[in-house]
Amino acid sequence: MRLKVGVATSVGRVRQTNEDAYLVRADQGLFVVCDGMGGAAAGEVASQLAVETIAAQVANGGLIGAEHRGFQPRTAGLGKAIEAANGVIIARARDEQAHAGMGTTVVGMWFGDGLASIAHVGDSRAYLRNESGFEALTTDHSLVEAQVKAGLINREQSLQSEHQNILLRALGRDSEIDVELSETTVAIGDRVLLCTDGLTRTVSDEGLAAALDKFLGDPQGACDHLIEMANNNGGPDNVTAVVVEFQGSRLSKVFQKVLGS
Amino acid sequence: MPKLILKFGDRELSECAVGTNPVTIGRMPDNSLVIDNPAVSGRHARVYREGNHYVLEDLKSTNGTFVNDRPIARHTLLEGDAVLVGKHTLLFTQKDGEQTEVPAERPVVPAIGGTRVLDTNRQKELLATVDQKKPSPVDAVIAKTAIPTAQGRIGTIKVLSGNTGQREYVLAAVTTMIGKADTSQIRLKGWFKPKVAAAIARKGEGFTITPMGGKVSVNGQSITGRSNLASGDLIAVSGVTLEFTLS
Numbered sequence: 212m213r214l215k216v217g218v219a220t221s222v223g224r225v226r227q228t229n230e231d232a233y234l235v236r237a238d239q240g241l242f243v244v245c246d247g248m249g250g251a252a253a254g255e256v257a258s259q260l261a262v263e264t265i266a267a268q269v270a271n272g273g274l275i276g277a278e279h280r281g282f283q284p285r286t287a288g289l290g291k292a293i294e295a296a297n298g299v300i301i302a303r304a305r306d307e308q309a310h311a312g313m314g315t316t317v318v319g320m321w322f323g324d325g326l327a328s329i330a331h332v333g334d335s336r337a338y339l340r341n342e343s344g345f346e347a348l349t350t351d352h353s354l355v356e357a358q359v360k361a362g363l364i365n366r367e368q369s370l371q372s373e374h375q376n377i378l379l380r381a382l383g384r385d386s387e388i389d390v391e392l393s394e395t396t397v398a399i400g401d402r403v404l405l406c407t408d409g410l411t412r413t414v415s416d417e418g419l420a421a422a423l424d425k426f427l428g429d430p431q432g433a434c435d436h437l438i439e440m441a442n443n444n445g446g447p448d449n450v451t452a453v454v455v456e457f458q459g460s461r462l463s464k465v466f467q468k469v470l471g472s
Numbered sequence: 473m474p475k476l477i478l479k480f481g482d483r484e485l486s487e488c489a490v491g492t493n494p495v496t497i498g499r500m501p502d503n504s505l506v507i508d509n510p511a512v513s514g515r516h517a518r519v520y521r522e523g524n525h526y527v528l529e530d531l532k533s534t535n536g537t538f539v540n541d542r543p544i545a546r547h548t549l550l551e552g553d554a555v556l557v558g559k560h561t562l563l564f565t566q567k568d569g570e571q572t573e574v575p576a577e578r579p580v581v582p583a584i585g586g587t588r589v590l591d592t593n594r595q596k597e598l599l600a601t602v603d604q605k606k607p608s609p610v611d612a613v614i615a616k617t618a619i620p621t622a623q624g625r626i627g628t629i630k631v632l633s634g635n636t637g638q639r640e641y642v643l644a645a646v647t648t649m650i651g652k653a654d655t656s657q658i659r660l661k662g663w664f665k666p667k668v669a670a671a672i673a674r675k676g677e678g679f680t681i682t683p684m685g686g687k688v689s690v691n692g693q694s695i696t697g698r699s700n701l702a703s704g705d706l707i708a709v710s711g712v713t714l715e716f717t718l719s
Contacts, residue, residue, distance in 0.1 A: 248587045281645045283655070301543050305536045308545040314589060324655050325668045325684040326647055334587075342697055376587045384589055385541060394647040396671045396682040396698070408587075 212325065212399065214240065215456045217430030219438045223409060224446030230254035231407050231451040232315075234262040240322035241269050242453050246335050246407040248381070249313030253304075257313040257383050260303060261296040265319060268292035282392055286328035289321045290390045293330055293382070300383035314383035318349060318405050320455065327403060329393045332380050334408045338419060341401040345420035348395060348403070352380035375412065399459040402430065406437070409450030413441040423454065430454035474526060474549075474566040476519065478505065480559065494520035497557060498531075511535050511558030519549065519564075526564070528555060627679045627701075627718050629672070634712025635661050643679060648672045650709055651686070660710055669710040672701070678718065686710035 216237050222229040230247035232255070243265050247258030268274060274288030282290075296317070304310045316333025329337050329348045334356075337348040350356060354377040355369040364372065382388060397403070402423050410419070418440060426433035434452045441450040476495065478485045488495055488505045496503040498516040507516070513533035519526055526549045530537035538556035539547050547553075555562040627643035636658050641648070649656040651668035660669060669686025672679055681688065682698040689708045690699055701707075703718040 246587070248589075283645065283647055283649075286646070301536070305530065305543045305545055306532075311544055311547075312542055324649065324651075324653055326649065326671065378587060378589045381589045394673065396647070396673065396684055398682070398684070398697070 212397075213458045213460050214322065215428075215430050215458055216242070217432065217434040217454045218452070219431075219434035220451040221409075221438045221442060221446070221449070223448050223450055224442055226449055228252070228255065229449045230258055231409070231449040232258035232262045233405075233451050233453055234266050234319075235453060236266065236269070239269060241266070241319070242321075242403075242405055242455055243317060243319040244335050244405040244407055244451050244453055245315045245317045245382075246333065246409075246449065246451070247313065247315040249310070249383075253310045253313035254315070256303065256310055257300050257315040260300050261293075261315050261317050261382055264296035264299045265289075265292040265317075268295050269321070279392065283326060283328060283394060285321050285323055285326070286330070286392050286394050289319055289328050289330045290392050293317055293319065293332065293390045294388055297332075297382040297388040298386065301386055304383060314381040316378070316407070317382055320403055320405060322397070322455070325396060327395050327397050329395065330390050332382055332388060332390055333378050334411075336404075336406055336408075336411055338404045338406075338416075339395060339397070339401060340404070340420055340423045341398065345416060345423075347416075348393060349391070352391070353378050397457050399457055400427075401457045402427075402433075403455045403457075404433075404437075405453040405455075407449065407451045409446075409448035410437055410441050410452055412448065413444040413446070413450070426454075428456070430456045474564065476505065476555070477563040477565065478507070479561045479563060485560075490519055490521070490526055492521055494518050497562070505562075507557060507560050509558045509560065512560070516557055517555075522548075525549070528553075528564075533557075625677055625718055627672070627674070627716065629658065629707075630715040630717070632706070632713040632715055636712060637661065643672060643674065646674055651684075658714075660712065662711070665710050670707075672716075675700075679716070681707060683709075 214237050216235055218233055218235050220231050232245045234243040243262050245258035245261045247254030269292055274291055277284050277287035277291050279287035279290055304313050316335040318331040318335040318337050321328045331349045334351040334353045339346045339348050354374045355372045358364045359366060359369050422436050423433055433454045437452045438450055474490045476488045495505055496518045497505045498514050499508060499512045500514040515531050516533040517530050517537045519528050528547045528549050530545050535558060536543050539553050549564045551566055553564045629641040631639050641658055649668055650658040650670045652660050652665045653667045666685040668684045670684055670688050671682050679701045680698050681701055686709050688695050690705050701716045705716045707714040
C-alpha cells in the first residue's frame with residue numbers, strides 16, 4: 212500500500228498565533244496533529260515539543276516490542292511515545308517559568324502492515340472515510356463528551372454548550388497520562404483525517420466527508436479545501452488537517468490478481 | 473497570619489505560619505517545614521512574601537512542585553491553593569488572619585488560549601469538602617467515565633485445515649493479523665501467501681473480520697469489506713480453514 216498525504220494549517224481569522232503543530236513522516240507511516248494551549252507562546256512550545264518527541268521516539272526504534280493491553284506493538288509504541296512527550300512538556304514547564312501551565316492535545320496515527328494504530332489525548336480527532344461510511348476513530352476527552360456519554364445532555368446540546376472548550380485530558384497536566392489507543396484496518400481507497408477542533412467546530416461531519424470525497428485522489432486539495440471551509444465559517448481558532456489516502460501500488464494489484472490465494 | 477497546613481491524604485500533620493521570613497520546605501532537617509519522605513528533595517521549595525502576596529518557588533526539586541495539580545516553577549499563592557510536594561499536600565490559607573492580603577483575582581480555572589483543562593482531582597476534592605452526599609453532575613460524569621468498559625467475551629480460532637503452526641488461537645489481541653508477516657499472530661506458511669491476508673478485530677462484545685490482501689470467505693460467502701463474525705462461522709482465508717467460536 213502506498214500513502215498519499217496532504218497537510219494544511221492556518222492561524223484562522225481571529226487568533227494572532229498558530230499554536231497547532233503537525234508531523235508528517237510518510238516513509239514511516241507516522242502522522243500527528245497537536246493543538247497547543249497556554250498563553251505567551253507556551254502553547255506553541257507544548258505542541259511543537261509533542262510532535263518532536265513523538266518523532267524522535269519513533270525514529271530511534273526504542274518502541275519496538277512495546278506492549279499494552281493486547282494492542283499491536285506499533286499501537287502500544289505510539290502510546291509510549293505520547294507518554295514520553297507528556298513527560299518532556301511537564302519537565303520544560305517546570306524548568307522555564309514562561310512555559311508554566313502549557314499543554315497540548317494530540318492525535319496520532321502510525322500505519323503499517325495494513326493496520327492503522329490510533330492514539331489520542333484531548334479533543335483533536337481522527338476520522339476514517341471508507342466504503343461503509345464516515346467514522347470517528349476517536350472520542351473527545353472533553354466535558355461535553357462526558358456529559359453526552361452520561362446522558363446528561365444530547366449531541367445537539369453539546370454542540371451549543373458553553374463548556375465545549377473544557378478538556379478532561381491534555382498533555383502537560385499530569386505525569387500519569389491516560390493515552391487512548393485503538394486500531395483499525397484500512398483498505399485501498401480509504402482515507403484518514405487527523406484534525407484539530409478548529410476544523411470540527413466549524414465544519415459538520417457531513418461537510419468533512421463531502422470534502423474528502425470531492426478530493427478523492429488529491430489529499431492536499433482536500434486539506435486546503437477543509438481549511439478554507441473552516442475560515443469561511445469564521446475561522447475562530449487555529450485549524451490543522453492531515454489527510455492520508457491509502458493507495459494500492461499497480462504492481463501489488465497485478466500480483467494479487469495473478470496469485471489469487 | 474497566613475499558614476501552610478501539611479497534609480498526607482486526609483490527615484492533617486502540622487501547620488506552619490508564613491510571616492516575613494521565608495519558609496523553606498524539604499527533607500533536610502534544617503528546613504522550616506521538614507517532610508521526611510524519599511519523594512521530597514533535600515531543599516524542595518520555599519514560600520516568601522513579596523509585597524502583600526506570598527510566592528511559592530520550586531527549588532529545582534527532582535519530583536517538582538505542583539499547585540492544584542499543575543507543575544510550577546514560581547507561583548503566587550491564593551487562598552485554598554493545594555501545593556503538592558512528593559505525596560504530601562500543603563494547603564495555603566489566610567483565613568482567621570488578616571483578610572486583606574488577597575492578591576488580585578485570577579480565574580479559578582485559568583483561561584489558556586481559549587481551551588481549558590478541567591482539573592478533575594481539584595474538582596473532586598472541592599466537591600468532597602463541600603458536600604459529600606450530593607455529587608454534582610460533573611462528579612457523576614467523572615465517575616461514569618472512569619468505569620472501565622466491560623470485559624469482552626472470549627473469541628477463539630480453531631485451525632481445521634492448512635498449516636499455521638498452531639491448532640488453536642485465543643483472540644487476546646485487539647487486532648489479530650493473519651498472514652505471512654512476522655507481525656501476524658496467525659502465521660501463514662508458504663511461498664505465495666500474502667504478507668497480511670486478513671485481520672480479526674474485537675469490536676465491543678464481538679469480533680469482525682476484514683480481508684487485507686487475501687481472499688476471504690465466511691461460511692462459503694466471499695467477503696470484500698469488514699464483516700461481523702458469529703460463533704461457529706467457518707472462515708476460509710488464503711488456503712486455510714478456520715472455525716471461529718465466541719464464548
